[in-house]
Amino acid sequence: MRVLIRADASPSIGSGHIARCLTLARALRGQGAHVAFACRALAGHRLHALETEGFETFALPNFYSGEDPQQAIESLLPWQADIEALEQALVDCSGFDWIIVDHYGLDHHWQTAARRLAPRIMAVDDLATRTYNVDLLLNQNLSATPTAYEGLLPDHCRTLLGPRYALLRDEFRCGAIEIKPKARRVLVNFGGFDAAMQTHHAMLALADYHDLEVDFVAGADNPAWARMQLMVAGRPHWRLHSFVSHFHQLMMETDLFIGAGGGTSWERAAMGLPTICIAVSNNQQANSEVIATVGAHIYLGPRETVTVEQLRDAVGFVMGNQGLRQSLARHSRRLVDGSGASRVAVALAGALLQVRPATQADARLLFEGRNAEAVRRVSLDDSFIDWDPHCQWLQASLVNPQRLLLVGETSDGPVGALRYDLQGSEAIVSIYLFETRLGLGWGRALLTRGEAFSSAHWPQLRSFTAQVLPGNQASLELFRQAGFTQDTCVFTRVLKDIPHE
Template sequence: MRVLIRADASIAIGSGHIARCLTLANVLRNGGAEVVFACRALPGHLLQRLRDQGYVAHGLPERYPHEQSGAGIEARLPWQADVNALADAVAQAPRFDWLIVDHYGLDAQWERAARRFARRLMAIDDLANRPHAVDLLLDQNFSAHAVPGAYAQWVDRDCQTFLGPRFALLRDEFQCQPIVIKPKVKRVLVNFGGFDAARQVYATLVALQGFDDLHVDVVAGLHNPEWAAMSALAEAHPNWHVQTLVDDFFARMQQADLFIGAGGGTTWERAALGLPTICISVANNQQLNAQLLAEAGIHLYLGPHEQLEPQRLVEAIARLIDDAPQRRAFAERSRALVDGCGAQRLADALIGAVGP
């Protein structure tokens, strides 16, 4: 089976789309599939990371003619220009069995035109806000599962949908035992995605300054805009460690008693581990999911970062440090959502559709 994945990463977009596609790609490759990526060479792209892991990764143009400058992550791409660029990139390749698209800026127009590249199409979405013309759609968010008919108006009746955290694209290591909930929090892990354009890591470290007994692990993005300020804070706290590009993030999560982070892809990693979380959304597309999870008792949600008063974060940390029953309740409810097998479920569906 041959699979083409169209997804982007950048300082503005973040790294989550590539991260979850890479997880699915690894499962497909382990099953014998050939997987190829096509990504725009935007500032902060991850093309080399994909190549370092043994994938062919085609670089598409950083800009297209008439493209809006400085557009947000949900802005529509010039779909015809993107299809043309993809055609140039894979011109020498035979037709693929599957084309997987994970991009907020592409919709049914692009998907119909992209049929030339593959026998079947799959879309990965989080927003349920635009039409799709695909054979299979994945939305791993709790909101897709909790809101009845979230995609009824956006996909054809014959489109197969995989909705909810049961299908979350997690690495195999997250098929694991839960962490132990201790009487008191001793280790805190802070991470707000691959780039943290919202500068929320630094704001969280400022809030943690008064908790001298805590061991704080910080995993910050390579292009974090507050790197110097965070490093200065860490130097004043011997039990703080600020790092980037770590290879042992899973192990750090296992060692943590409390996670402070965003409402993106790590939501499901935390759930699989039963890791109690204070969540702060750093993008509009995270807000509904984070709010619904909070209402279901999965985590403590403090709202969008731009509306968060610093003292609220301080108070939330202080409250959860000694509240083992609350942290245990978060852990048990989150573990019930995610078993870590979502990527294999999707891979089985893709392989099964192609047949022997």
């Protein structure tokens, strides 16, 4: 699979779009995909960092004719110019299976034109305020709901909504930090650029807390850098970092985080790190409010309304209140599990998933897959199947015209197995994923491909039926999402009306 990511970074845009796309790119590469980035060569671009990680990069012009250099980050770019620049950059490049666009300035016009370069388009979004022409849409924010996108998406578009799909690096599956009786260490970070100078704002608020150890991560391009250096110089417990390669470790060691409402929200949530949040841009406000509503962080409001005194008081209130910090940690860890990037990568790869009839050569694969403890636990028959009976069953299944046994595969190997048993115009479906594929969303793609294959194989098919154990929540949800209707624990999906005699 070949994937092109279109995203930018600059002091006004920030580095969050590139950061989260980089996390997704790593997950895709882990599945065997080739991933490239196309970015404008703006001040503060991240092209060199992407190249250092081994990703192919394409530099686009830093400015287009007719573009207002003072426009807000949510404003639209001249989409025709961006598409033309992209086409020119890719002129000698092989085609792509997907283009992922993570950019507030590129709307449905750009997405429609980009189909000249790839058959499938995915958008990473935070706004839910525009029309989209995409096949897959990701909004990892807690504020993202199907209602928010009503009328904005094409009918065929699949949505990945909420922090279940938060794009987190692998290290954030580490477990919860310790909540101490009193907070002694604080970490402050407002993104890679912090054009709004909120790090300096936090310094002013923390100046009277002489016993606190504080790490400020700000970036040397911060407009208040010189002033911050002066403030840190006289405080032995303060440290100012322009860049850190151990940010995760700093988070593990801290008791309280002060920062923005962007992508780092999910890193903090995964660790159960108590946080005082200030939104530094309009697109962070809704998500920050909803996270506060579920009790997962303290939200003070947009930066324009938060005074130094308000932040100082909030720090004092949270610092000595262990019960509050324990509550924040508990509620935040319920939001994310750290597997979001893998789930999104699976959704992309699932569009290219292939199914094929099983053969005798699949005997060992199916034997081990069916006997995996996690699979047997949710099977109607949870007994261990011995090798000889399994081989006899497989041989009989392969020559049975009323049975179709399929294996799903993608570029990095087998995904799962499907069995269809034909009874008149109905097929009884059974599905399981191989153990390493569980919990990431492969079931939906596998079921979709299997349905298409079996319908072509048996033109007389009118419906599918599946029986699921009451406790198998993953399968119950899978069949619901696939359009099956439920009667107790039996699911049925009707393909077409049967004509009356």
